[in-house]
């Protein structure tokens with residue numbers, strides 16, 4: 001990490017991030033099997049569907065560096081598009097070189113493989129596994145009372161941390177979302193009270209301004225909110241529980257996946273404990289409306305990365321942002337100091353350490 005960087009993006013390599021949806025992977029089959037290209041933290045990846053889930057590889061053939069994502073996946077074997085070398089998807093070992101049928105196969109002919117799993121119909125990748133991190137929890141995915149609908153993922157030109165901050169920023173509601181999340185007449189915000197939970201989660205409650213309507217009720221109409229509970233899971237996840245005044249509940253779940261230090265792709269679900277058979281569209285459209293109000297402003301923030309504290313001015317109501325930044329910074333420092341051990345230790349003791 002350079003002296004001037006507030007956060008070291010290498011830190012996030014120890015965590016799981018979604019790189020595509022399962023549906024995107026399955027529909028990537030263009031006669032070559034389900035294989036596609038993705039980028040995580042600047043690393044080009046080839047993602048392939050296999051018989052027991054999915055596999056992720058550096059998107060580079062060890063022979064002459066062609067992209068494996070342009071090749072084939074069949075019977076759990078990935079074949080390079082250039083000279084047809086074939087690699088096992090479970091360990092990346094080359095098992096056949098068509099130009100040299102009798103071998104020998106060089107020992108270094110092995111595609112670089114990363115941890116890859118499917119959860120919540122998303123394909124997750126972890127570039128470094130030494131910190132033993134977990135795929136973040138989705139609190140209502142398995143709860144039969146809730147119906148979860150995946151919204152279309154979207155890419156913004158900003159760092160994943162800026163995107164997370166925007167999602168958990170309260171004081172922008174009256175200006176950016178005066179008719180949905182906020183009320184243009186109610187601009188004052190208290191310092192939120194933040195609780196720390198195990199596994200590096202930050203939690204706070206916000207009671208929306210009067211008139212704020214940001215969830216569709218069982219009739220499909222936008223309905224007033226009683227309160228909202230935010231839970232941030234480090235580094236880039238957030239769950240927002242919305243309680244409607246009529247007792248119904250919605251849960252928004254989001255992970256901002258870092259494509260690189262200036263771009264992220266948000267994967268998200270809207271979940272509701274009512275009206276499972278009703279139309280999903282009002283719930284997804286409401287989020288679209290809110291996102292469209294945010295995007296130009298968030299993409300205008302320069303630099304895209306979280307800057308050094310001396311380069312921006314903060315006040316009391318920015319407490320969530322300040323706390324979140326402090327956590328990311330401490331995590332980043334722990335990784336710089338003690339690599340995987342530092343990350344593992346920070347995650348297990350964050351509650352005491354902040």
Ligand code: FES
Nearest residue numbers: 061063064080083
């Ligand atoms: S570049 Fe992949 S087989 Fe030659």
Ligand SMILES: [Fe+2]
Nearest residue numbers: 166176177294
């Ligand atoms: Fe917003």
